[in-house]
Amino acid sequence: MKRIYLSLLMGIMLFFHAGPVLLAENDLGFYQPPGDRALYKRSKNQQPKNIVFFIGDGMGLSQVAGSRMVVMGASGRLYMEKFPVTGLVNTSSLDSLTTDSAAAGTALATGHKTYNYMVSLSPNNIPFTTILEAAKKKGMATGLIATSTISHATPATFSSHVPSRSDEDKIAEQIVDQGFNIVLGGGEHFFIPRSEEGSRRKDELDLLDRARKKGYTIVRNRDELQAADTGNQILGLFQMDMLDTEAGNEPSLSEMTAEAIKVLMKDKDGFFLVVEGSQIDWACHENNEDKMIRQVLLLDMAVKTAVELTLKEENTLILVLADHETGSLTLKGSNLNGTDIIFSWGGTDHSCVPVPIFAFGPGAENFTGLHDNTEIPKITSGLVNIPLK
Numbered sequence: 001m002k003r004i005y006l007s008l009l010m011g012i013m014l015f016f017h018a019g020p021v022l023l024a025e026n027d028l029g030f031y032q033p034p035g036d037r038a039l040y041k042r043s044k045n046q047q048p049k050n051i052v053f054f055i056g057d058g059m060g061l062s063q064v065a066g067s068r069m070v071v072m073g074a075s076g077r078l079y080m081e082k083f084p085v086t087g088l089v090n091t092s093s094l095d096s097l098t099t100d101s102a103a104a105g106t107a108l109a110t111g112h113k114t115y116n117y118m119v120s121l122s123p124n125n126i127p128f129t130t131i132l133e134a135a136k137k138k139g140m141a142t143g144l145i146a147t148s149t150i151s152h153a154t155p156a157t158f159s160s161h162v163p164s165r166s167d168e169d170k171i172a173e174q175i176v177d178q179g180f181n182i183v184l185g186g187g188e189h190f191f192i193p194r195s196e197e198g199s200r201r202k203d204e205l206d207l208l209d210r211a212r213k214k215g216y217t218i219v220r221n222r223d224e225l226q227a228a229d230t231g232n233q234i235l236g237l238f239q240m241d242m243l244d245t246e247a248g249n250e251p252s253l254s255e256m257t258a259e260a261i262k263v264l265m266k267d268k269d270g271f272f273l274v275v276e277g278s279q280i281d282w283a284c285h286e287n288n289e290d291k292m293i294r295q296v297l298l299l300d301m302a303v304k305t306a307v308e309l310t311l312k313e314e315n316t317l318i319l320v321l322a323d324h325e326t327g328s329l330t331l332k333g334s335n336l337n338g339t340d341i342i343f344s345w346g347g348t349d350h351s352c353v354p355v356p357i358f359a360f361g362p363g364a365e366n367f368t369g370l371h372d373n374t375e376i377p378k379i380t381s382g383l384v385n386i387p388l389k
């Protein structure tokens, strides 16, 4: 009951507050649950023009279902749960049944397994083409969004090729050189020269300057992001480190997704957008279900936004999946309204249980059944004619 009361209260406060509002760490007042629990209709179209590829880092079935039970009880559905096609994904890496985020991201970004900690490189350091690189090469508009530093392991696997995920300053350089249309997230400290305050670079490279010369508009808060959506190349770095995800002047994951889709939609060749809810994983490492639920719901609001902005044309395939599960989470409870639900954490690390995938839009039916993580980008890329080898 306490959670529901708090959410209502915060909802009312948000409604009457004119300026930027800072959300409390566990507040769920931002969440607008679906009006009904009906599944979205399956598309009659077979081939998508656009792809939105959502990753909930560490988001297993218990993370999804537990979040829903807390806000809606037994019978509601999250937006991602309204997707008409569901499947399962195995998550092992090349050297371990239990993957880290770099190897898991590599599998989802390139269709290849590699060793844990490696970013879109083979074990002998041969780069694997990423699905975003392939999309850009074909002329599609491309975007990458995360709530971590944008150079963090999972988003990095779509933009970069480095032997270790800890090479975030090299990753930042490769991000700028890729020239994706939209890059939004945290981690400015890897983009500014060593001598500047707050920098975590080991050299004097000024990647913001390099990005500007390549045609990027650099934005640092919600207002600047919204003003920049008339252009077609935006680099948005909203914190030195990871995002706060607590509103204020920082755009939410949903707002970043909306701005990205508005810009990318202008490309007649279609777009490929990758959006990561990065901090679900961190909350699960902490075994903190309140934080976890909030991060899942922030991702779910971004999913809602993507559906609403693309629904009419019926030309966008939206996938929501995880790179792996974190925390070996199970759920217990008896009240149908979810008020006595117990989150039972089995550990503080990643587990190797398969994760769910939710699919909606043209081509969604291809994701039903159990797939290996490497098959997901292969199927997806095949659907937009940019087959990965």
Ligand SMILES: [Zn+2]
Binding pocket: 057, 058, 100, 101, 104, 154, 281, 323, 324
């Ligand atoms: Zn991960």
